[in-house]
Amino acid sequence: MKIGSGSTTHVSTPKQEPVREESKPQQTNTTKASTANNTVRDGFDASTTTAASTSTARNTTSASASASAAGPSAAKPPPPPTVPQAALDKLPPADKAKVEEIAQGKQTPAAQNNLRALTDSDGFKALKPESQAEVLQSFLAGPPTSATSNKHLTSLVNSPSFRGLSTADQAKTLEVFNNTSLDGRERLVDLTNRQVNGKSALLDTDKDGHTLLSSLHSMATGTLSDEFSKNGISRKDLLASVMQEAGRPGEINQSSKGTCTVTSMQYMLNQSNPAEYVRIMQGLTSPSGQAQLRGGATISRDPGSVPRDTATARSDTERLFQASMMEYANGEHEYDNATDRNTGNDKILGLIDNKKDYGGLYADQEERALEALFGRDFNxxxxxxxxxxxxxxxxxxxxxxxxxxxxxxxxxxxxxxxxxxxxxxxxxxxxxxxxxxxxxxxxxxxxxxxxxxxxxxxxxxxxxxxxxxxxxxxxxxxx
Incomplete structure (x- = not known):
């Protein structure tokens, strides 16, 4: 049986036909962190800086009038943020000076308000000085004026799952935070809070015993294949989408491609063992473009899986995984992501070439992919x-x-x-x-x-x- 692009299954018969998806899904807009032609953009909130300066100007012109009208009972401005000295002392001198300037109101009111919200949070107060210093560096990377970034950072430090990590793992998590986009930062909070086998998904382990966080940190700080930057795909894009798939498996999709077979496997893997999925993606995005699957076989990055295509509801990492798994599953045949077709020759009686050109996968190819991915036999x-x-x-x-x-x-x-x-x-x-x-x-x-x-x-x-x-x-x- 062969199951294909959007939905096609072919039952094994003496003259086997591949499963093709004759009725592919319609392209729909989704809330993916990063999609094929709609990448996540990082940076300031749309009006953070402008709004801050405008607000400052308005407050300046009306301050004296408000004060005289209100008299002695006028509301006092909030006190400056309280930043623990022990945390400040663990910052590099330049970062320490920046935080102190923000706390003293020497930069924008937006930055000061964001710092106050962060340092007043129960999660921040509960951290050790070493971790508080790391959080402050993430605040500076935000940038400090970004209310959205600060909201995600505050949510992260308020997470019991984050506070339950070791100091070293908290530092790794914050490095991931610093290296992804605004949307990616929200996905990191989701992933941290997701529970897998009674613990944070960040602590789920892959086939080699390494945590999801370890592989994610490698993607955030290690060397990526330059094929991605050549195609306009950033580290931030890759991190945001892989965290969405690991944190929200129910949003994984095939878009308009006939990859229902391997997309369903992608969903199954992220539901049961997201650490294994992130490990595979770390390998596929690395310069080698390879990862060993649980069953012992090696999967390689399909060359056609890097450039963005017409399946715009898929993320960069969904496209990469699905095309590479199609290429592995079809054995000696070749999968072309652009055409969504498999081609190749089979031998009849070991002598006569039988040319193949089909979409989707046959049942035995599905079985091959399942066994390699999950490391066990399937019938x-x-x-x-x-x-x-x-x-x-x-x-x-x-x-x-x-x-x-x-x-x-x-x-x-x-x-x-x-x-x-x-x-x-x-x-x-x-x-x-x-x-x-x-x-x-x-x-x-x-x-x-x-x-x-x-x-x-x-x-x-x-x-x-x-x-x-x-x-x-x-x-x-x-x-």
């Missing part, structure tokens, strides 16, 4: 012999796997589509569609196949058990 399951016609056996098997995410192929439009099973409940089968977030109202119904939108933010959908049995082709069960 294509179409139901036991006695139940293959009515598919009840598949429903029973999946019911026993409730809340254990499982890749499965459905008939979809004129082709097939790979989705991720979530649960069977109240006569309905729930699954995650890799088309990604939608603005459609929850409860919206669709046809071909008949299904209902359960959660537009994560693209959770469902169909009745009876409709499911008509459209299920196969599921991929781990041994």
């Amino acid at each position: 294509q399951y179409k139901g036991s012999f006695n139940f293959q016609d009515d598919k009840q056996d598949i429903v029973d098997t999946l019911t026993a796997r409730n809340n254990q995410r499982t890749l499965m192929d459905l008939s979809w439009g004129n082709g097939g589509h790979a989705v991720v099973f979530e649960k069977v409940e109240n006569g309905r089968v729930y699954f995650r569609n890799p088309w990604g977030p939608t603005s459609d109202a929850n409860g919206t119904t669709y046809s071909d196949p008949p299904r209902k939108l359960e959660d537009g933010a994560t693209r959770l959908e469902s169909m009745s058990v009876e409709d499911f049995k008509k459209h299920i082709r196969q599921v991929y069960l781990p041994n």
Whole structure:
């Protein structure tokens, strides 16, 4: 069976056809931190500096009038920010001088107000002086006048998960904060607060025992392939999008490409082991462009995955992962991200060339990718012999796997589509569609196949058990 671009699954037959997604998703605007042609921009808030200077001028002209009118009872200005001396003493001299100037009101009122909000927060007060000094350096990198950056920084230090990190890991987290965009800083807060196996996602570990934070810090401070800068893609872009995928897996999507198979695997990996995903992405963005998968195989950066393309709802890292996994999964064939097609030759009886040109992946290619990515054997399951016609056996098997995410192929439009099973409940089968977030109202119904939108933010959908049995082709069960 072959499952393709937006939704196509091909069942293995003597003359095997690949799964193509004949009905690809429509391009929709999403709230991705960084999308293919809509990159995250960093810097000041739109009107921070201007508003600050304008406000200062207005306050100056009206100060005396207000004071005389109000008399002795006029409201006093807030006191200057209180910055712990122990933290100041751990700053480099130039940074210490800047913080003191801001605290004394010698720079803009916006910077002073932001510093006050930060240092007055309970999270900042609870930190050790070493970490307070690191936070102050992140404040300076903000820049100090950016209310948005300061809001994200204050949210980060107020996070119990951040305060639970070691001093060294707090410093690494703040370095990531400094090296990403404004949107990326918000994604870092989300990722820090996400719980994986009872702890912050930052402390999730990959196949080598390294934390997600360790790989993320390497992406933030290490050498990246110059192919990205040549294509207008910055470190800030890559960090923002990889943190969004690791922190909000429900927003991962294939956009208009026929990569439903590997996009669903990308979702599964980020749900269960985001540290492994970030480790892979650190390798794919490095100069070598390679990463060893859990199963032992090596995945390489697909050359066509770096330039931005027409699938604008995908982020830079979604495109990179999906194209590179398509290239790995198809074996000896070649995947072209621009055309979204696989091409190559197969031998018939070991002698005759059989040219291939197809979208999506065949079932055995899906299995190959799953086994490499998750490091275990998978079987294509179409139901036991006695139940293959009515598919009840598949429903029973999946019911026993409730809340254990499982890749499965459905008939979809004129082709097939790979989705991720979530649960069977109240006569309905729930699954995650890799088309990604939608603005459609929850409860919206669709046809071909008949299904209902359960959660537009994560693209959770469902169909009745009876409709499911008509459209299920196969599921991929781990041994």
